[in-house]
Amino acid sequence: AQSVTQPDIHITVSEGASLELRCNYSYGATPYLFWYVQSPGQGLQLLLKYFSGDTLVQGIKGFEAEFKRSQSSFNLRKPSVHWSDAAEYFCAVGFADFGNEKLTFGTGTRLTIIP
Amino acid sequence: KAGVTQTPRYLIKTRGQQVTLSCSPISGHRSVSWYQQTPGQGLQFLFEYFSETQRNKGNFPGRFSGRQFSNSRSEMNVSTLELGDSALYLCASSLNPGLAEETQYFGPGTRLLVL
Numbered sequence: 001a002q003s004v005t006q007p008d009i010h011i012t013v014s015e016g017a018s019l020e021l022r023c024n025y026s027y028g029a030t031p032y033l034f035w036y037v038q039s040p041g042q043g044l045q046l047l048l049k050y051f052s053g054d055t056l057v058q059g060i061k062g063f064e065a066e067f068k069r070s071q072s073s074f075n076l077r078k079p080s081v082h083w084s085d086a087a088e089y090f091c092a093v094g095f096a097d098f099g100n101e102k103l104t105f106g107t108g109t110r111l112t113i114i115p
Numbered sequence: 116k117a118g119v120t121q122t123p124r125y126l127i128k129t130r131g132q133q134v135t136l137s138c139s140p141i142s143g144h145r146s147v148s149w150y151q152q153t154p155g156q157g158l159q160f161l162f163e164y165f166s167e168t169q170r171n172k173g174n175f176p177g178r179f180s181g182r183q184f185s186n187s188r189s190e191m192n193v194s195t196l197e198l199g200d201s202a203l204y205l206c207a208s209s210l211n212p213g214l215a216e217e218t219q220y221f222g223p224g225t226r227l228l229v230l
Contacts (some may be wrong), residue, residue: 036221094214107157
């Protein structure tokens, strides 16, 4: 069965430091890949998405993600975090298999920024 | 362009009651999906509607139902509420149907507390 794993439940980084959030999936083909961010009490906002083509994807707020087929990963990165980046981040993977569509979210990674 | 709106934002109900939540998609978006978010289970897909028809359904009991109107607005209903139904219910809209590949734009959610 298809699955999405975000191995880090909680990450703490200093403001100005670099960030990498991990996302791994299990699926036989290349899925559709998304990263969303959720601030406290808010809905989800799309940061970036990958469907095909260049495996390095640029998103909003200075985020980027790289799709690595060999590792079944789609990790999110930011070179220098800001205090406003503190939020929960969700990787989502879309599967379309023989007419059966599914969008599965990871369990999320909560990001804390320290001054 | 206005985003996805959900009403009400907060709701308190007691066990056994029923509740109806409303979602207005982004103008021009024809597909609406619903998700339940809880600390224990994370984000779980409830159902997807397009052209007033349910296209996809997640693994939730029949107490959870929904519908879509001709103007693409959607409602979801939960009957015979249980304590475990306490959650943030998120609505998302997309231009076209397709859970896997279409970008979902999320509303702020309705927080339901069942006492």
